[in-house]
Amino acid sequence: MEFNFTEHQHVRYNPLKGEWILVSPHRLKRPWSGQVESTHEDAIPPFDPNNPLCPGVKRPNGEINAQYSSTFVFENDFPALLPDVPEASGASQTNEELFKFEPARGTCRVMCFHPRSDLTIPLMSIEEIKAIIHEWIKQGVELGDKYDWVQIFENKGAIMGCSNPHPHCQIWASSFMPNEPRIKDLYQREYYETHSRPLLLDYVNAELKKQERIVVQNSHWIVVVPWWATWPFETLLVPLRHVIRMCDLTSEEIDSLAEIMKRLTIKYDNLFRTSFPYSMGWHGAPTGRKAHSNNQHWQLHAMYYPPLLRSSTVKKFMVGYEMLGQAQRDLTAEQAAHKLFSQPEVHYKADEN
Amino acid sequence: MEFNFTEHQHVRYNPLKGEWILVSPHRLKRPWSGQVESTHEDAIPPFDPNNPLCPGVKRPNGEINAQYSSTFVFENDFPALLPDVPEASGASQTNEELFKFEPARGTCRVMCFHPRSDLTIPLMSIEEIKAIIHEWIKQGVELGDKYDWVQIFENKGAIMGCSNPHPHCQIWASSFMPNEPRIKDLYQREYYETHSRPLLLDYVNAELKKQERIVVQNSHWIVVVPWWATWPFETLLVPLRHVIRMCDLTSEEIDSLAEIMKRLTIKYDNLFRTSFPYSMGWHGAPTGRKAHSNNQHWQLHAMYYPPLLRSSTVKKFMVGYEMLGQAQRDLTAEQAAHKLFSQPEVHYKADEN
Ligand SMILES: O=P(O)(O)O[C@H]1O[C@H](CO)[C@@H](O)[C@H](O)[C@H]1O
Ligand SMILES: O=P(O)(O)O[C@H]1O[C@H](CO)[C@@H](O)[C@H](O)[C@H]1O
Numbered sequence: 001m002e003f004n005f006t007e008h009q010h011v012r013y014n015p016l017k018g019e020w021i022l023v024s025p026h027r028l029k030r031p032w033s034g035q036v037e038s039t040h041e042d043a044i045p046p047f048d049p050n051n052p053l054c055p056g057v058k059r060p061n062g063e064i065n066a067q068y069s070s071t072f073v074f075e076n077d078f079p080a081l082l083p084d085v086p087e088a089s090g091a092s093q094t095n096e097e098l099f100k101f102e103p104a105r106g107t108c109r110v111m112c113f114h115p116r117s118d119l120t121i122p123l124m125s126i127e128e129i130k131a132i133i134h135e136w137i138k139q140g141v142e143l144g145d146k147y148d149w150v151q152i153f154e155n156k157g158a159i160m161g162c163s164n165p166h167p168h169c170q171i172w173a174s175s176f177m178p179n180e181p182r183i184k185d186l187y188q189r190e191y192y193e194t195h196s197r198p199l200l201l202d203y204v205n206a207e208l209k210k211q212e213r214i215v216v217q218n219s220h221w222i223v224v225v226p227w228w229a230t231w232p233f234e235t236l237l238v239p240l241r242h243v244i245r246m247c248d249l250t251s252e253e254i255d256s257l258a259e260i261m262k263r264l265t266i267k268y269d270n271l272f273r274t275s276f277p278y279s280m281g282w283h284g285a286p287t288g289r290k291a292h293s294n295n296q297h298w299q300l301h302a303m304y305y306p307p308l309l310r311s312s313t314v315k316k317f318m319v320g321y322e323m324l325g326q327a328q329r330d331l332t333a334e335q336a337a338h339k340l341f342s343q344p345e346v347h348y349k350a351d352e353n
Numbered sequence: 354m355e356f357n358f359t360e361h362q363h364v365r366y367n368p369l370k371g372e373w374i375l376v377s378p379h380r381l382k383r384p385w386s387g388q389v390e391s392t393h394e395d396a397i398p399p400f401d402p403n404n405p406l407c408p409g410v411k412r413p414n415g416e417i418n419a420q421y422s423s424t425f426v427f428e429n430d431f432p433a434l435l436p437d438v439p440e441a442s443g444a445s446q447t448n449e450e451l452f453k454f455e456p457a458r459g460t461c462r463v464m465c466f467h468p469r470s471d472l473t474i475p476l477m478s479i480e481e482i483k484a485i486i487h488e489w490i491k492q493g494v495e496l497g498d499k500y501d502w503v504q505i506f507e508n509k510g511a512i513m514g515c516s517n518p519h520p521h522c523q524i525w526a527s528s529f530m531p532n533e534p535r536i537k538d539l540y541q542r543e544y545y546e547t548h549s550r551p552l553l554l555d556y557v558n559a560e561l562k563k564q565e566r567i568v569v570q571n572s573h574w575i576v577v578v579p580w581w582a583t584w585p586f587e588t589l590l591v592p593l594r595h596v597i598r599m600c601d602l603t604s605e606e607i608d609s610l611a612e613i614m615k616r617l618t619i620k621y622d623n624l625f626r627t628s629f630p631y632s633m634g635w636h637g638a639p640t641g642r643k644a645h646s647n648n649q650h651w652q653l654h655a656m657y658y659p660p661l662l663r664s665s666t667v668k669k670f671m672v673g674y675e676m677l678g679q680a681q682r683d684l685t686a687e688q689a690a691h692k693l694f695s696q697p698e699v700h701y702k703a704d705e706n
Binding site: 001002003004005008009010011012013015019020022024026027029030078079080081082085086087088089096097098099100101102103104106149151153154155160161162170172174176178179180181199202203206227279281283303305317319320321323324325326327328 | 354355356357358361362363364365366368372373375377379380382383431432433434435438439440441442449450451452453454455456457459502504506507508513514515523525527529531532533534552555556559580632634636656658670672673674676677678679680681
């Protein structure tokens with residue numbers, strides 16, 4: 001027998017993080033008898049006077065939202081990061097090797113994508129999606145002036161801990177570089193030192209040649225299920241040109257990004273005929289004090305991490321072995337890419353709207 | 354104002370993994386309006402003729418379980434790891450730097466803890482728990498003979514992807530060292546090279562002095578909410594003596610381990626008056642080809658990773674920021690340890706049994 005990626009278990013390497021993933025495609029045959037999630041999406045009205053993210057609504061802290069008609073940004077009412085923290089100085093506050101800590105500063109913002117609660121990205125117009133990207137850039141520049149890292153991320157769906165169905169994302173900026181980008185900085189830098197080319201750009205060019213994991217593509221962007229994907233339908237969205245931060249995108253690249261985001265999220269929704277849950281977010285070169293170092297090893301990219309595995313109600317649990325050993329997936333990246341690639345580019349709800 | 358761990362956000366360092374955790378205790382004030390989990394525990398009968406883990410029952414693959422009266426181990430019917438995989442050799446199968454892979458070999462076993470489906474560890478007798486530990490040791494030795502890593506882990510509760518309520522764990526042995534222990538091996542080795550003492554033993558001794566994060570303790574073991582805990586009620590169970598693998602435990606240490614596991618899991622169940630869900634598992638020195646290297650930097654330990662945050666139905670979601678940035682927690686490790694420490698050591702269901 002010959003070794004075959006779609007039949008034989010193997011481990012794959014993630015060169016961005018120096019980690020391995022266990023791929024066990026034969027395990028897809030396993031019947032499912034575990035927990036089943038509920039889906040509630042049909043109940044969302046365009047406007048809800050009790051939803052603190054809607055235009056003109058009073059939030060629990062007494063502030064009233066603007067009557068916004070595009071995007072709308074405000075400070076998170078319960079932020080995990082605050083701008084001011086006293087310096088640690090007391091005797092009990094000296095760093096010991098096994099009890100190290102640092103005070104952390106930062107800020108957390110909420111960004112509504114659109115005035116309507118029932119309009120998710122795949123259902124918006126290209127113009128509406130462009131407004132989101134322009135706001136991301138503005139926020140990135142403003143917060144990047146002060147903070148070393150600006151993390152833009154969207155939790156979508158109750159299954160992803162998202163407590164509000166109104167389309168929105170969050171922006172957490174911090175005085176420290178979080179683990180994930182810190183590790184990617186390291187691995188990208190190492191690769192650049194050896195090859196004088198950014199890792200992710202070499203990767204994208206190799207994917208363009210191989211044509212095995214591409215989900216969508218246009219003149220400036222590509223979406224692949226990366227070779228090292230851990231979530232069943234994880235994707236990586238990367239510009240075809242060397243771009244280190246979102247603010248360096250040209251206006252054609254922004255238009256093109258809006259288009260590809262719409263196409264990708266339509267495919268996602270069509271896959272299980274549901275408003276597809278995920279966490280997504282952007283990584284690019286660090287900012288703040290780190291902005292003036294050499295960051296040419298960086299390549300801007302977005303990741304989508306969707307939890308669903310088999311249907312709108314059966315997700316992949318990253319538990320036991322995954323938490324204590326390493327990530328494990330059932331279908332291969334190629335199989336997932338093929339399923340997504342084959343989805344129509346018209347939203348399954350298109351007739352209803 | 355003075356910096357204060359229970360009031361001011363900070364980052365803490367995990368010396369076992371070289372990672373940081375964001376701690377935001379002020380965020381506990383946030384109201385919860387997100388997804389609420391369901392709990393089904395009352396429906397579990399002691400025996401269910403349709404449950405493939407019960408004694409004497411026929412499994413989907415046609416095999417009939419033994420009429421076991423203590424623990425019972427069998428090969429997983431849908432294993433993520435199989436013992437035989439062909440060698441990769443074809444032209445498309447050469448390793449490229451950005452598309453690295455390795456064939457992987459291994460085996461997956463299921464281990465039932467007890468013939469009764471309704472008896473979880475906190476409700477078992479010490480003798481019954483000792484039988485589990487003895488079986489863990491036996492499996493570790495048997496599989497460790499052949500494989501470099503033997504991962505024992507328990508997924509407990511539907512919320513943790515556990516598809517069967519019958520008390521059981523899994524054992525996945527592999528020809529490769531998974532990410533988590535590989536990284537811990539590195540950091541423990543580095544510490545040992547500098548200090549000539551195992552990191553975790555130094556850590557345990559420091560915790561004994563500090564008395565700030567201890568949950569339970571007996572003559573041979575200690576349970577703490579580690580300084581670097583990421584899950585709200587995460588704990589670390591460590592022997593007080595330098596022990597590198599479970600098979601090196603003395604019979605007193607085994608008795609004492611059964612006792613402390615019962616006490617810890619009773620506290621867990623009492624915290625939210627529910628059969629407390631978690632993933633737990635063991636890490637010790639590697640085996641197989643790695644058994645004969647110097648592994649003195651290792652210290653045996655178990656971790657419990659429970660998802661619940663506020664009640665039996667509200668869990669911590671490790672999503673968006675956590676996936677893309679770094680782990681974030683609301684209550685401090687000290688607050689969690691104090692809550693668990695204060696729980697009674699009699700199970701809330703004790704009267705019913
Ligand atoms: O083997 P089980 O219990 O069916 O499956 C569960 O545990 C496995 C090991 O942690 C995970 O890979 C699965 O996602 C989870 O559903
Ligand atoms: O801020 P939210 O949406 O209330 O909260 C959600 O996203 C946060 C950032 O990923 C997580 O820390 C929370 O666990 C999750 O429930």
